[in-house]
Amino acid sequence: MQYQAEHLQENELIALYKNMLFPRMIEEKMLILLRQGKISKWFSGMGQEAISVGVTMALKAEEYILPMHRNLGVFTTRKIPLEQLISQWNGKASGFTKGRDRSFHFGSQAHKIIGMISHLGPQLGVADGIALAHKLQNKNRVTAVFTGEGGTSEGDFHEALNVASVWQLPVIFCIENNGYGLSTPTNEQYHCKDLADRALGYGMESHIIDGNNIVDVFTKVKAIAESIRQNHRPVLIEFKTFRMRGHEESSGTDYVPNSLFETWKTKDPIDNFEQFLQSISVLSEDIINEIKTDFTHNINEAIAISFEESEITPSESVELNDVYQQIKYQEVAVKNDFDNIRFIDAISESLKQSLERHDNLIMMGQDIAEYGGAFKITKGFIEQFGKDRIRNTPICESAIIETAMGLSIAGMKSVVEMQFGDFISSGFNPVVNLLAKSHYRWGQNADVVIRMPCGGDVSAGPFHSQTNEAWFTKTPGLKVVYPAFPYDAKGLLATAINDPNPVLFFEHKALYRTLKQEVPKDYFTLPLGKASVVRKGKDITVISYGAGVHWALDTLDQHQDIAADLIDLRTLQPLDTETIYNSVKKTGKVIILQEDSLFGGVASDISALIMEHCFEFLDGPVKRVASLETPIPFAKNLENQYLPKDRFEKALLTLMAY
Structure with missing residues (x-):
């Protein structure tokens, strides 16, 4: 492997080496722990370290990177504490997801890293959004986002590239082409010579880089990033590489010909770079051993810290309170205009x-x-x-x-x-x-x-x-x-x-x-999660939302003898159960009207909630009225039959007479 490293300082070369070696040694230890049953799963990036490390070192610390589950080198190069990473993998409370997700499905604003979800494609569009924000904020920053060659088959990939090109967003799209999407080889993933060629269809610049050559990755991405900062535009880079282990450890590698492993073993990014640095007297065996000893100590210490941490004690209130970001409603009062x-x-x-x-x-x-x-x-x-x-x-x-x-x-x-x-x-x-x-x-x-x-x-x-x-x-x-x-x-x-x-x-x-x-006329706010009682009465509770409220009003106008509480839900999630229960306890009868078809609709859950919490107050069955169990048709007479407006009146009168 040839390295064009003349313009790099010795400290840069050593940093490149260390930043590749550290995640490799972490992985080797994780594979031991996996076999011992001490961690549950592992997605290996062995053989691909040069891409993660080279791209990360080429970007500035304040620039976002959106990695995949094989990019441990991104996390370690950005100096995320290893004990916290291990706790994340072990489902401990000090991990980034508090035990709620595994592996690399998380982000860290402190380190400007945004992790992926298992659906892969969505993070590409997220990178567009970050880059758009920086462009609108007049910040000359680059955003880098990773995907594999398999992920380029997803529609999100094409949508994200198109948006980035149309809006000229400063994004580097990094494809790690390692030959296999799980077990599916590239010839079954796409029918073109190079994925970089796809950039032509979006009017986008592209490059192909040897993903196992750390010097090429670092120097070329650094130059591209600096160019993008000065001239905002997206760039697609295809990194040619190989995955030396299975999709995950339980997958094995039987689907890969042995000859490929033999070929790519000679292209190992760390072994080759280590030999090169020794040949130019930047590294010696003593220095290498010293680095490895130091890394081994750091890894073992981090593992010990994480494994000493107790298991998570489940708390319903903690879990429920973290579903949404908590916010205190700020009322802006209505003015009299x-x-x-x-x-x-x-x-x-x-x-x-x-x-x-x-x-x-x-x-x-x-x-x-x-x-x-x-x-x-x-x-x-x-x-x-x-x-x-x-x-x-x-x-x-x-x-x-x-x-x-x-x-x-x-x-x-x-x-x-x-x-x-x-x-x-x-x-x-x-x-x-x-x-x-x-x-x-x-x-x-x-x-x-x-x-x-x-x-x-x-x-x-x-x-x-x-x-x-x-x-x-x-x-x-x-x-x-x-x-x-x-x-x-x-x-x-x-x-x-x-x-x-x-x-x-x-x-x-x-x-x-x-x-x-x-x-x-002026700006004002209303709280979410608070229903409105449009009409008040003691005979029956009518619950609806959207156009259904007006259908209910029309029906009640035709039956002035029915004194109904008419509840307009306004917000379906969160749901104002307090207003619903108070009304039902007062009237004893309830009918729920929705425009959606009946099965699986909002009315079903409201009905169940009323039965669970207000059963002893009911004087009749909870009645649901909804549209037909068909797609909504076009012709007006068919649409009229589909919608529940007429059926509501019949159901209301039946329930009143119960």
Whole structure:
């Protein structure tokens, strides 16, 4: 192996060697502990150390790196305490995830490292978000993100590269091409000679680097990073390397021909570099032995510290309190200056006033800039706030949600508009597995609001009419808001944007231009998790949200003899059970109306909660009314049959007569 090291100082060469050797020796010890049953799993990066170390040393300490589970060298080069890493791998309380996740599924803001989730692809878009934040903050920083050749087959890879190229973000996309995605060889992963060639399709610069040559990795990445700092743009680097052990230790290596191991053994990045440094008299056997002795001592000491730590004592309150970042609601009171405006205007006003209030708030979505969005909610925003903050996005829901996560990591807020709430399915993974779980896993909040224009009664058919709130109410870590009135929509949206946790904000399209109300002109907030009692009565409790509240009102107006408590939930997660229980205990009868189809919907859980907590107060069965168990149809007569408006009246009268 040839090293072009003439321009490197002796201390740099030794640092490169030590930073590769240390994770190798840690791994060798971990494999012993794995065989002894003292750790549960290990993903080896043996043979790939030069990439992790070279890239990390090429970046500045304040620049983020998003590694994979084979990049131990990133963590050790950034000087994360080894005893804390071992405690992380052992599921101890002092680990980064408090025993809630394993391996390298964590991040450390102190070390500017953001770990991956097992779905691999989402971290690429997160890197876009961090880089976007730095670009908007006028910080000339580079963000580096890792993936394997197998991960390049995921849609997130293509979406992230496209976004980075369109927005010219300072990201280095690092592909560790080690020949196998678990057991699947490259010829079954992609049909091109080099993965670096894919950059051409995105108008992106690319390079191929020998991933086992530490000098090449360090010097070339350092030069690329410095160039990116001066001229913001994304760069794709394919590192050619080989994985000397299995995908994980239990996988074995039977699927790899022995000849490959023999070939790549001669290319070991540490052995070759050690021999080179000896040949130029930078290292000697005595120095090498001294380094190894010191490392062995450090590793054994860290293991002893971690293993002495007691096992975690489970605490329900601790676990539940860490699902969300705790926040104290800050009320901004209503002033006595109102205007009669539509639901859609209330949303627009709230967004505009939040943008004025938060300089670090970014809005992203398809066609939201000049065009003003599919519903014209953001019309005129770019004239006031500019295209940096009101950002048209490519059609790639997943990458944009991931970008929002990256913005949050870098200290910014974002509102992402789904053109239609139905399209969230294309970004489902980062919502439920990344945004929802990050704070619980390692204390990183996701300061993201996703706006969800939703709902039927507009003859838009099965792909533009869904109300899919139940997909998210069952996912711990997400908050779900679903207002029914302009007043509530404005105040709740302001609060959702203030909240540092991820919020799904549902806006019923049928209410946008059909409903008007007196709404405060100035900025104000309303608390999440607090229902509204729209009408009060002693006969029956009616519970609904969104358009269902108005269907219930229409029905009750036709039956003036029914004195009902009508509860508008407003927030589905967290749910105001106190208001529900108090009403049910007063009336003794309850009917729940939702627009979503019945099975697995919000009404089912509310019904179960009432049966568990208010059974002795009930004078009849808890009744649920919902749409048909079909996709929502297009033709108006079919849609009318699908929706529960008419069925609600029949169910209400039946229950009243029970």
